[in-house]
Amino acid sequence: MSFEDWFREDRLPHIYCTGCGNGTVINCTLEAVEQMGWTVDDTVFISGIGCSSRAPGYIKTDSLHTTHGRALAFATGVKLANPRLHVVVFTGDGDLAAIGGNHFIHACRRNIDLTVVCMNNMIYGMTGGQGSPCTPVGAISTTTPYGAAEPVFDLSELAVTAGANYVARWTSYHVRELTKAVQAGLETPGFSFIEALTQCPTAYGRRNKLRQVSDMVQYLRTSVILVQKIQRMRERGEPVPEDKIPVGEFVRRNRPAMGVQK
Amino acid sequence: MMEIMEGSHAVAEAVKRCRPEVVSAYPITPQTHIVERLAEFVADGEMESDYLTVDSEFSALSACVGASAAGSRVYSSTSSQGLILMAEVCFNASGMRLPIVMSIANRALGAPLSIWNDQQDSIAMRDSGWFQLYAEDVQELVDYHFLSYRVAEDHNILLPGFVCFDGFILSHTYEPVDIPDQETVDAYLPVFDPYQKLDANDPISMGMYATPDYYMEFRYELDRAMERAAGAIEDAGRAFGEHFGREYGSLVEAYRMDDADTALVAMGSICGTVKDAVDEMRDAGRKVGLLKLRSFRPFPQAEVARALDGVAAVAVLDKNISPGMAMKGAVGLEVRDALWKTGIDVYSYVIGLGGRDVRKKDIAAVADLAESGRGDMFYGLREELI
Numbered sequence: 001m002s003f004e005d006w007f008r009e010d011r012l013p014h015i016y017c018t019g020c021g022n023g024t025v026i027n028c029t030l031e032a033v034e035q036m037g038w039t040v041d042d043t044v045f046i047s048g049i050g051c052s053s054r055a056p057g058y059i060k061t062d063s064l065h066t067t068h069g070r071a072l073a074f075a076t077g078v079k080l081a082n083p084r085l086h087v088v089v090f091t092g093d094g095d096l097a098a099i100g101g102n103h104f105i106h107a108c109r110r111n112i113d114l115t116v117v118c119m120n121n122m123i124y125g126m127t128g129g130q131g132s133p134c135t136p137v138g139a140i141s142t143t144t145p146y147g148a149a150e151p152v153f154d155l156s157e158l159a160v161t162a163g164a165n166y167v168a169r170w171t172s173y174h175v176r177e178l179t180k181a182v183q184a185g186l187e188t189p190g191f192s193f194i195e196a197l198t199q200c201p202t203a204y205g206r207r208n209k210l211r212q213v214s215d216m217v218q219y220l221r222t223s224v225i226l227v228q229k230i231q232r233m234r235e236r237g238e239p240v241p242e243d244k245i246p247v248g249e250f251v252r253r254n255r256p257a258m259g260v261q262k
Numbered sequence: 263m264m265e266i267m268e269g270s271h272a273v274a275e276a277v278k279r280c281r282p283e284v285v286s287a288y289p290i291t292p293q294t295h296i297v298e299r300l301a302e303f304v305a306d307g308e309m310e311s312d313y314l315t316v317d318s319e320f321s322a323l324s325a326c327v328g329a330s331a332a333g334s335r336v337y338s339s340t341s342s343q344g345l346i347l348m349a350e351v352c353f354n355a356s357g358m359r360l361p362i363v364m365s366i367a368n369r370a371l372g373a374p375l376s377i378w379n380d381q382q383d384s385i386a387m388r389d390s391g392w393f394q395l396y397a398e399d400v401q402e403l404v405d406y407h408f409l410s411y412r413v414a415e416d417h418n419i420l421l422p423g424f425v426c427f428d429g430f431i432l433s434h435t436y437e438p439v440d441i442p443d444q445e446t447v448d449a450y451l452p453v454f455d456p457y458q459k460l461d462a463n464d465p466i467s468m469g470m471y472a473t474p475d476y477y478m479e480f481r482y483e484l485d486r487a488m489e490r491a492a493g494a495i496e497d498a499g500r501a502f503g504e505h506f507g508r509e510y511g512s513l514v515e516a517y518r519m520d521d522a523d524t525a526l527v528a529m530g531s532i533c534g535t536v537k538d539a540v541d542e543m544r545d546a547g548r549k550v551g552l553l554k555l556r557s558f559r560p561f562p563q564a565e566v567a568r569a570l571d572g573v574a575a576v577a578v579l580d581k582n583i584s585p586g587m588a589m590k591g592a593v594g595l596e597v598r599d600a601l602w603k604t605g606i607d608v609y610s611y612v613i614g615l616g617g618r619d620v621r622k623k624d625i626a627a628v629a630d631l632a633e634s635g636r637g638d639m640f641y642g643l644r645e646e647l648i
Contacts, residue, residue: 065373065375067347067372068318068347098318099288099317099320099347127291127294128298130289130298133317142294142301143289143297143298143301144315145305
């Protein structure tokens, strides 16, 4: 198998804007799936609505492009009907954290054997840039023209607290780390959640003084701090910068899981 | 003053002048431009409203129900999947008799996913107890918002209502439109005077459990209110003429129907195309006219029967499909019911689903089919795909 075996080149050109980070996340995910030795016949990609959710359309496996926020409910049905299938869900911050928030916490709680890759671009990209539950405080969107005022959801922390067996966060800049994290998620029985902060130059960057694609990638690179570094700083009694987003592996555990093939 | 304006932005200007105290909505194409503009108005202090960026359409309408029950004029807008997700709350809002007004940018329902126009979304909510007006152009769209609040909040009505308009065709195109000044709107649409509201000093309960001894009467009263709404819309439409100089005194509009043998019946923006097609057919000597429906709920049964009296054949253009129903289109069924026992042939043509273009020649072809006695069918299918 190689990359071409997964990618539906007949669907080109794709819908993603120039400089979008979603392609990177899809590539990392397919690379991880490839590393697992899975095939197009035993892998299913499921998605809801939004830019992230167009991803399964570009992949040669069976896929379900479902309703907004409900991918996890559909995916739960697929996994329980046929536990031999490897089920991967593509979602975004609007899809997962807003309209699908309830499905998210209950999928974590049940610890159903799925891997969720969330492209968190901090905005509703497909509808043109409205504020989402992950739009940073102060960031401009079309529904927060003078800056978002509501606190954001920490999706990874939510997944840890709700019971997922594997949780990690990286960005579209951290290609190798992200790929390894997805692979670790695929390997871990139970619910795996990989949050990938991605750049949306069209709907987010151009309104938030990150006009160039490279500005947005640089923003992602410099906004994060490794969980190991946070740990070291705490051990040394140093103050941990509150404006940085922790990245790395947050949990890898073995809670009882649903849908794991014996 | 006449301005050239995008349909969605014209709606936002209209809603601003309706002075809702709470606006709650969720992004969905092709509705989003309306609430984006409203968010700007609120942020810039041009509107004294609370604007809620909620987590789903379900929450959007739920917040409206709460705010309306607490005594506020509220507004939301949505499309397609968003409306269907609101379905449960829609039935609640009408059952609680809350006068919420919501704009529906009509869009097809998935699966398969489509962002393009037809009227399946609002027509699927036919029985939800909301009145439904359909705008032909941006001017009607603007005007129906003032009219809808006036009707909804009438203490003899107390029903929520949809202002429906074709997604993209009206939402994303620019037209000359008269945006009335605030004083004129205020004179037509008084400050919201809730019939009842949640009040700690005088507590009431809404939406409580009704046993079989009581439930049916609630539904009966809802139906009676919808019947009264027909007259209330006409009254509000006539008063509209006195205030704004544009009259909507009837739930239907007849176009070149005098002496017509064949009548086309339609709702929404397609009526503009139909009027042009009718003109061409009239020029060619054919006796064809259009009956435009402004209201689908309440359905103007008597007006339809009166307007279509004497025609030989009726062709209803249905931008929806009711799978498994012999007639196919939901509007067609209503028109056939209105003409029951008259002997007039009524046919439905499912047309323009999922954004498929409807051209003047298609309208003429439908008229041909009706005159030849063929109907209750899909029109314009790509045979090679079937």
